[in-house]
Amino acid sequence: MNSKIEVLSTVxxxxxxxLYKIVDLLNxxxxxxDLMFGLAxxxxDKDRAIFTIYRT
Structure with missing residues (x-):
């Protein structure tokens, strides 16, 4: 199976x-x-988080 994940947006x-609750709800x-959301x-800067939207 060939699965490609595409980054749509990052902020x-x-x-x-x-924040993890919002990401979990969206997922x-x-x-x-076919959307997936990530948070890191x-x-x-540990006071900042990177929110990413992916298409799977």
């Missing part, structure tokens, strides 16, 4: 403890639309 935002709600701490 750096202020980190919040509840559960929009997986049927910025390596250079």
């Amino acid at each position: 750096t935002i202020q980190h919040s403890d509840d 559960r709600t929009l997986k049927r639309e 701490l910025d390596d250079n």
Whole structure:
């Protein structure tokens, strides 16, 4: 099976403890639309998070 993940958009935002809840909600709600959402701490600034939207 050949699966390709395409990055649609990336934004750096202020980190919040509840951001993972939004990402989880988006992933559960929009997986049927072949969308996936990611969240990672910025390596250079731990007060910032990187939010990414993917098409699977």
